[in-house]
Amino acid sequence: MEKLYLALAVFLMLNVAAGLLRILRGPTAADRMLAAQLFGTTGVAILLLLAEAQAVPALRDVALVFALLAALATVAFVKRVWYRKPEDIP
Amino acid sequence: MTGGLFYAITGVLLFCLGLYGFIQHAHLLRRILAFNIMGSGCFLVLVGLAQRGGQVDPVPHALVLTGIVVAVSATAFALILMRQLYVESGHCTLPGEDEES
Amino acid sequence: MNLIDLLGTLLLAAGGFFFLAGTLGLLRFPDVYTRLHALTKVDNLGLGCVVVALMLRADSVAVVFKLGLIWALALLATATAGYLVAHSARQHDIRPWQGPGEDV
Amino acid sequence: MNDILPWLYDSLIALTLLWIAWQTLSTRDLFKAVLLFIVFGLLMALAWVRLQAPDLALAEAAIGAGLTGALLLDAVGHLRVPRRPGPRK
Numbered sequence: 192m193e194k195l196y197l198a199l200a201v202f203l204m205l206n207v208a209a210g211l212l213r214i215l216r217g218p219t220a221a222d223r224m225l226a227a228q229l230f231g232t233t234g235v236a237i238l239l240l241l242a243e244a245q246a247v248p249a250l251r252d253v254a255l256v257f258a259l260l261a262a263l264a265t266v267a268f269v270k271r272v273w274y275r276k277p278e279d280i281p
Numbered sequence: 282m283t284g285g286l287f288y289a290i291t292g293v294l295l296f297c298l299g300l301y302g303f304i305q306h307a308h309l310l311r312r313i314l315a316f317n318i319m320g321s322g323c324f325l326v327l328v329g330l331a332q333r334g335g336q337v338d339p340v341p342h343a344l345v346l347t348g349i350v351v352a353v354s355a356t357a358f359a360l361i362l363m364r365q366l367y368v369e370s371g372h373c374t375l376p377g378e379d380e381e382s
Numbered sequence: 383m384n385l386i387d388l389l390g391t392l393l394l395a396a397g398g399f400f401f402l403a404g405t406l407g408l409l410r411f412p413d414v415y416t417r418l419h420a421l422t423k424v425d426n427l428g429l430g431c432v433v434v435a436l437m438l439r440a441d442s443v444a445v446v447f448k449l450g451l452i453w454a455l456a457l458l459a460t461a462t463a464g465y466l467v468a469h470s471a472r473q474h475d476i477r478p479w480q481g482p483g484e485d486v
Numbered sequence: 487m488n489d490i491l492p493w494l495y496d497s498l499i500a501l502t503l504l505w506i507a508w509q510t511l512s513t514r515d516l517f518k519a520v521l522l523f524i525v526f527g528l529l530m531a532l533a534w535v536r537l538q539a540p541d542l543a544l545a546e547a548a549i550g551a552g553l554t555g556a557l558l559l560d561a562v563g564h565l566r567v568p569r570r571p572g573p574r575k
Contacts, residue, residue: 284492284496284536284537285537287496287497287500288496288500288533288536288537291500291503291504294504295503295504295507298504298507298508298511299507299511301511302510302511302512305511306511308516310516310519310520310558310561310562310565311511311516311519314510314511314519314520314523314558315511317523317554318507318510318511318523318526321526321530324542325530325533328534328537328539328542329537332537332538337538337539342539342541342542345539345542346541346542346545349542349545349546349549349550350545350549353549353550353553353554353557356554356557356558357557360557360558360561363561364561364564364565367564367565373565
């Protein structure tokens with residue numbers, strides 16, 4: 192079973208590497224931010240799988256912190272980089 | 282090859298990449314990013330070399346933990362300085378270096 | 383191989399499939415809204431499958447609750463991010479994709 | 487066979503880290519560079535896991551993914567507001 196967990200973690204790492212193409216290509220800034228959001232979710236899954244495969248229970252806490260702070264970067268992006276002032280909206 | 286040595290070599294390569302970017306770019310935000318990448322390379326070398334002999338050396342771990350926290354505070358301070366320079370002068374580069382690149 | 387192992391393997395495979403679908407959707411879909419749809423639904427389902435598969439083999443009740451909490455937090459974070467990005471995209475006058483004929 | 491999966495994982499993480507670092511330093515778009523750096527921090531956390539350092543992974547997850555990302559994005563948003571270039575000495 193440990194082998195299966197590790198294999199799935201490697202597969203998810205390959206997914207992350209493929210999703211990087213969207214960050215490099217993405218036409219708008221929002222596409223790039225969405226890819227980063229996806230990496231947060233994938234990172235949580237990888238950490239949970241490795242916690243089981245390597246028998247390190249502390250990694251679940253790392254995954255908890257990841258899930259907790261996943262939205263922070265997106266909120267900072269929407270509020271600080273990609274916003275329009277109300278008077279600009281027609 | 283053990284895993285620790287492998288990560289240490291990765292850290293050396295990251296340090297070289299960061300140093301190249303630090304020299305090449307004039308934009309201050311890019312310099313801050315390159316500086317952080319250099320720091321990550323250093324941390325990887327320290328922790329990777331702490332793994333030799335099957336026994337994990339705890340002192341480099343404590344050092345790197347302190348280093349991560351110090352790196353983020355130094356980054357915050359550098360960002361504040363850069364923003365202040367932008368407000369004062371309208372440029373993001375140091376005086377005497379060209380604007381774009 | 384008993385029933386729990388079989389069920390866990392199936393759930394892990396389903397989780398991997400959903401993550402692959404989410405990444406493919408991110409890469410192949412035409413505009414921000416459709417990519418948002420692929421990401422927020424498919425990836426939370428993938429994480430959910432992985433979490434349930436790990437729950438089946440967890441040692442104690444506390445671990446089960448912690449895994450559930452992680453999934454709930456991930457759902458909450460993605461929902462918040464999805465709403466904010468979609469709202470902001472609409473305020474930027476980004477038109478939804480209307481089909482292959484009009485504009486790709 | 488028992489060793490190939492961890493080795494594959496290590497090399498995948500190392501290659502992705504180097505690739506992201508190179509793209510961060512060579513791209514022309516400032517926002518893209520900052521976003522790639524956030525992803526870099528996320529992958530660093532996954533690398534610490536493999537080095538038997540979950541404490542470092544925890545610190546990197548809280549700081550690299552959360553705090554530094556928010557700080558850098560705020561700075562990029564600040565730089566988007568155009569300002570009149572003053573005289574340079």
